[in-house]
Amino acid sequence: MKRLFGFALAAMCLTACATGRTELTLGLADDAVKPGLLSEVPARTLYLAEVTDERPSDKADRIGDKRNGYGMVMGAVGTVEPVTEIVADTLTKTLEANGHKVVAAEGEAPLRVDAAVKIFWFDYKTGLVTVEFFGDVQVALKVTDTATGAVVFDDVFKGYYSDKTGGGLSKTWTRVMDAALQDLSREISLSSDLMSALEEGDAAPAGAESEEAADPVS
Amino acid sequence: MLLWSAASLFCLSSEAERQETLGPEMIESLNINMSPERGNFMVVDSRMTETGTAAVIGGIIGAGINSAVNADEDKRKAQPYESAASEIEIASLVETALRETLTGKAFPVSENDLASHVLSVEIKDWGLSRVSFQNPEVSVFLKVAVVMKSGKTVVWDTYLKESGRSARFLADTTPEQFSEDMRALAAKTGKRIAYEIIYR
Numbered sequence: 001m002k003r004l005f006g007f008a009l010a011a012m013c014l015t016a017c018a019t020g021r022t023e024l025t026l027g028l029a030d031d032a033v034k035p036g037l038l039s040e041v042p043a044r045t046l047y048l049a050e051v052t053d054e055r056p057s058d059k060a061d062r063i064g065d066k067r068n069g070y071g072m073v074m075g076a077v078g079t080v081e082p083v084t085e086i087v088a089d090t091l092t093k094t095l096e097a098n099g100h101k102v103v104a105a106e107g108e109a110p111l112r113v114d115a116a117v118k119i120f121w122f123d124y125k126t127g128l129v130t131v132e133f134f135g136d137v138q139v140a141l142k143v144t145d146t147a148t149g150a151v152v153f154d155d156v157f158k159g160y161y162s163d164k165t166g167g168g169l170s171k172t173w174t175r176v177m178d179a180a181l182q183d184l185s186r187e188i189s190l191s192s193d194l195m196s197a198l199e200e201g202d203a204a205p206a207g208a209e210s211e212e213a214a215d216p217v218s
Numbered sequence: 219m220l221l222w223s224a225a226s227l228f229c230l231s232s233e234a235e236r237q238e239t240l241g242p243e244m245i246e247s248l249n250i251n252m253s254p255e256r257g258n259f260m261v262v263d264s265r266m267t268e269t270g271t272a273a274v275i276g277g278i279i280g281a282g283i284n285s286a287v288n289a290d291e292d293k294r295k296a297q298p299y300e301s302a303a304s305e306i307e308i309a310s311l312v313e314t315a316l317r318e319t320l321t322g323k324a325f326p327v328s329e330n331d332l333a334s335h336v337l338s339v340e341i342k343d344w345g346l347s348r349v350s351f352q353n354p355e356v357s358v359f360l361k362v363a364v365v366m367k368s369g370k371t372v373v374w375d376t377y378l379k380e381s382g383r384s385a386r387f388l389a390d391t392t393p394e395q396f397s398e399d400m401r402a403l404a405a406k407t408g409k410r411i412a413y414e415i416i417y418r
Contacts, residue, residue, distance in 0.1 A: 136381075
């Protein structure tokens with residue numbers, strides 16, 4: 001009886017072991033970003049304003065929950081860098097990969113980009129023998145013509161990734177969220193609406209050095 | 219059994235070894251082979267909130283029963299949308315957007331089986347999925363298997379997972395809204411595949 005009780009206790013402890021906070025180092029790898037439709041626009045100079053955090057207040061202190069076997073939240077998943085910085089880096093790399101120039105001073109750019117993080121969430125679904133992990137990053141992007149104050153683009157982009165495996169720890173969680181960031185980057189790169197906005201925006205072309213990169217890939 | 223249940227949660231994952239990203243491959247002509255299969259329409263809601271509680275109480279049998287119960291609940295939740303889903307030619311919508319985007323960019327699409335590259339696209343799972351464990355809203359989703367071969371060499375082998383942007387409670391999701399969102403996502407997925415090929 002004691003052995004049975006001990007076995008059950010050990011099993012219960014094991015299924016409830018997801019405690020504490022794990023900080024993930026996330027970011028878009030340099031080789032993960034590719035040019036897309038935005039590269040067909042003549043190179044623009046854009047000022048990327050400070051990215052704001054507009055996630056729901058009950059989820060703003062973390063990017064995911066660690067749940068035990070009973071579904072109870074026992075810990076949290078966070079990020080080493082603030083999510084706003086991760087998104088700013090993703091946006092900068094994406095725009096630059098498409099041949100555009102991102103500057104830190106507003107006065108230097110005819111276009112201003114405002115970005116707000118709406119969702120930055122890691123989750124998972126446990127099946128009988130598998131676990132499906134989900135990464136969801138949603139960012140509102142607004143582009144304003146600084147000369148006229150006209151908003152030339154305003155939409156929300158969604159980066160999403162899911163992966164079904166036998167299970168996984170922080171390495172897998174990082175891979176899933178990085179893939180969601182990569183998907184966000186591709187969604188932005190491949191946006192025909194954003195391409196049109198950049199094309200039609202009353203913007204002076206960026207320096208000649210970036211025009212070469214603006215040639216379409218295919 | 220209990221230990222197995224716990225281990226299934228956090229055992230190490232095996233890294234995918236597939237050619238998930240299409241590199242700067244020279245594509246002279248592309249033959250598109252769209253599988254006519256409709257894939258699996260489903261609602262994923264109850265299964266999203268599955269936990270190991272049943273496994274702790276009833277071992278593998280308990281876990282199996284719990285999974286079956288959740289799957290049945292999801293089947294029941296899918297019923298109001300089945301008629302709308304049956305009218306969605308999901309593969310056709312993906313293929314049309316894919317072909318139109320490629321030809322719109324003057325990409326060399328070929329109907330010839332002897333094209334330099336062959337792209338195979340197959341619809342897998344699609345329907346409505348709960349946004350997260352905590353958020354009971356649902357959004358449309360679509361999973362598509364994409365394989366490109368040059369001769370016998372696989373140059374691209376990926377599993378695209380697209381998810382709709384708008385989310386609402388299942389009770390507030392009408393079959394018409396589902397149909398509209400699903401069609402839009404299918405077209406977007408076809409475009410996305412095309413752009414991944416064009417901007418490889």
